[in-house]
Amino acid sequence: MAYSVMTDPPRRRRRSLYEPPRRRRRMAPLFALPLLPLVLLLSVGALASRFPAATLPDSSRSFPADSFVYDRAGHVIAELHRPGETRIPVPLTAISPDELRAIVAVEDRNFWQEGAIDWGRLAQAAVYDVSHHADAQGASTITEQLARLLYLNNQKTFERKLRELIIAHAMDSRLSKSEILDQYLNDVYFGHGATGIEAASRVYFGVSASQLDLAQASLLAGLPNAPSVLDPIQNPDGARGRQRVVLDAMVRNRAVSAAEADAAFQEKLQFGNGRGDDLNLYPQFTARVAQEVSAQLGQDPASAGLSIKTTLDAGLQQAAERAVQSRVAALSRLHVSDGAAVSLDPRTGDVLAYVGNAGAGHPGSNLDMAAQARQPGSTMKVVTYGAAIADRKVTMLTPVSDGPLTLPTGGGADGHQPWTVHDYDNGSHGTVPVAVALGNSLNIPAVRVEQQVGVAAVVQLARKLGITTLSNDPSSYGPSLTLGSYPVPLWQLAQAYGAVAGGGVLHPTRFLLSVTDAxxxxxxxxxGPGTSVLDPGAAFVMNQMLSDDSNRALVFGRGSALVIAGHRVAAKTGTTSDNKDALTVGWTPRVVTAAWVGNADNSAMDGVAGAMGAAPIWHSVMAAALGSGGDGWAAPPGNVHQLSWNGLQGWFLDGTSPGGPSLGADSTSGRSGCVSFPFLGQRPRFCASPTTP
Incomplete structure (x- = not known):
């Protein structure tokens, strides 16, 4: 059937804006009708003369706008907006021409030719209102509607209408027609929480405004008239009737032909779910991004309309998510239900991957376990040995006893009782060099080294490395500090050891590369530049010890998950004494990764250690990050030198050398201070004179 323009009565049915509502119908005096347009004109003219033509009120209503989050390659990974609200400003060039023609035809057919006010249309509406005692529809131009949106309210009073006319006149003097239409289409409400045509296009049809066809455009153009009543999802018949009105107007305005209108009206439209785009591919990372925007810029990314480019490497992020999920699944029989991983670039602090939990279906799926302060276990030994090397209290070949050790304090619930230190395997491994003690994560030697350098020095270095949870007076921390009994978030461990990887230079963790406004x-x-927090020579010695697989062989064997083929990587595991946390942190100068497994409810695992639980996650992520590229290890700094002693090779800070007394006395090897190292492939015995610190 051929499309024909509707000939229904005029659609001005609202109560007049120019006079208060009446309880009963009365005919206006006929002699007053011709005078109404003149009265209105004179009133507006008198008021307008009191204001300069280009003057607008000091402030306008601001509308929240969605922010978009991008990975480092520029791909959208999240859209942030308030719950149930969405607004995405776009330029006119990003809006379908059909939508522009439709909105003008139905709302203000003379928009491109008239001034701010269509006097003929206004007078016609006023006469209609007075004679019919009903509200007129369509009397306000697009400019007037924008004035009302930005500066006024919807009160139907004569005073408000006059102010609207004055402001519209000022806007028309200051803005171009394109600017007015652009603002209108970005600020008008379309229903279902969608403000602006771009948001409406996505909410109702799942497409951008530039992709709207005539059928979609004509339906959306009809919604601002009454978005709740004409909701196409809840009231499709009402919306379709309004669409017909819009198409009629477009035909009358010669924006489309009758045939085109007929085809658009017959098109079967497919609607979306009526909700804003809740894209958020990596929720825990996005949450950290939002926190950083708020903290650094004082902006709410859910309403500020920002473009946020982040540090995230989406490929590495996905590899890290797979690694966490697969390992947690494999360990589920050992009461492991969650995991986390963080990867940084030590050269910049850029967060390349951030996995806060094992994903949906796991108890901690709504938590960010990478930000939870948990006991770091033996990964904390990196700080202890780093402080001792930097303070020249030990060298990498200093002999240290792994024999029995009981301290007068550090035990009991209050920490004031005697404390007997045990290795993870409850064994004793004789006297070993510092490099071997650290590589094999022996607890007793670590406590001896801590006692030598002092707990305060360990706390001080931890703070320099960016660990903020150790904020109490250093005297409040016991000797178990080196074994990781005080909580630290996983991401701060990655940041701290990124400084070791970077030769002693700390680059604070960074989530943001760029943030731009509308x-x-x-x-x-x-x-800013990085901060030197650890002697570069000490960092070099630490990297030498932790990247030598032979230093780990006593406990971990050769070729464990801490080794990545084709790469030289430093690594340290950690397991808490109550078996609630298992960690691995490792690095090259290009990337540092920290991995954790455990349970969000803080329950214990069934015998899961760092090397068994977290190391496979760490290995997978690091292998993906390093690929076939180089590791980036720098040449030795100028304040270190290499020496051989007792058949062992070592690096030493200037002013230090091998030899000297051992830390602690060995009571297990048969000869005080001697132990065999067949796994080193060097001299079969290492002996030193024992002393007690």
Missing amino acids: SGREMLPAA
Whole structure:
């Protein structure tokens, strides 16, 4: 059937804006009708003369806008908006021409030719209202509607209408027609929480405004008139009737032909779910990004309309998610229900991957376990040995006893009782060099080294490395500090050991590369230089010890998950004494990764250690990050030298040398201070004179 323009009565049915509602119908005096347009014109003219033509009120209503989050390659990974609200401003060039023609035809057919006010249309509406005692529809131009949106309210009073006309006149003097239409289409409400045409296009049809066809455009153009009543999802018949009105107007305005209108009206439209786009591919990472935007810029990314480019490497992120999920699944029989992983670039602090939990279906799926402060276990020994090497209290070949050790304090619930230190395997391994003690994560030697350098020095270095949870007076920390009994978030461990990887230079963790506002203005300050927090020679010695697989062979064997073929990597595991946390942290100068497994409810696992539980996650992520590229290890700094002693090779800070007394006395090897090292492939025995610190 051929499309024909509807000939229904005029659609001005609202109560008049120019006079208060009446309880009963009365005919207006006929002699007053011709005077109404003149009265209105004179009133507006008198008021307008009191204001300069281009003057607008000091402030306008601001509308929240969605923010978009991008990975480091520029791909969208999240859209942030308030719950149930969405607004995505776009330029006119990003809006379908059909939508532009439809909205003009139905709301303000003379928009491109008239001024701010269509006097003829206004007078016609006023006469209609007075004679019919009913509200007129369509009397306000697009400019007037925008004035009302930005500066006024919807009160139907004569005073408000006059103010609307004055502001519209000022806007028309200051803005171009394109600017007015652009603002209107970005600020008008379309229902279902969608403000602006881009948001409406996505909410109702799942497409951008530039992709709207005539049928979709004509339906959306009809919604601002009464978005709740004409809701196409709840009231499809009402919306379709309004669509017909829009198409009629487009035909009358010669924006489309009758045939085109007929085809659009017959098109069967497919609607979406009526909700804003809740894209959020990596929720825990996105949450950290939002926190950083708020903390650094004082902006709410859910309403500020920002473009946020982040540090995330989406490929590495996905590899890390797979590694965490698969390992947690494999360990489920040992009462492991969650995991986390964080990867950083030590050269910049950029967060490359951030996995806060094992995903949906796991008890901690709504938690960010990478940000939870948990006991780090023996990974904390990196700080202890780093402080001792930097303070020249030990060298990498200093002999240290793994024999029995009981301290007068550190035990009991209050920490004031005697404390007997045990290795993880409850064994004793004689006297060993510092490098072997650290590589095999022996607890007793670590406590001896801590006693030698002092707990305060360990706390001080931890704080320099960016660990914020050790904020109490150093005297409040007991000797179990080196065994990781005080909680530290996983991401801070990655940040701290990134400084070791970077030769002693700390680059604070960074989630943001760029943040721009709606105008394209950069809001994020430039990143500062790194801070030297550890002697570069000490960092070099630490990296030498922790990247030598032979130093781990006593406990871990050769070729464990801490070794990545084709790469030289430093690594340290950690397991808490109550078996609630298992960790691995490892690095090259290019990337540092920290991995954790455990349970969000803090329940114990069934015998899962760091090397068994977290190391496979760490291995997978590091292998994906390093690929076939180089590791980036730098040449030795100028303040270290290499020496051989007792058949062992070692690196030493200037001013230090091998030899000297051992830390602690060996009571297990048959000869005080002697132990065999067949796994080193060097001299069969290592002996030193024992002393007690």
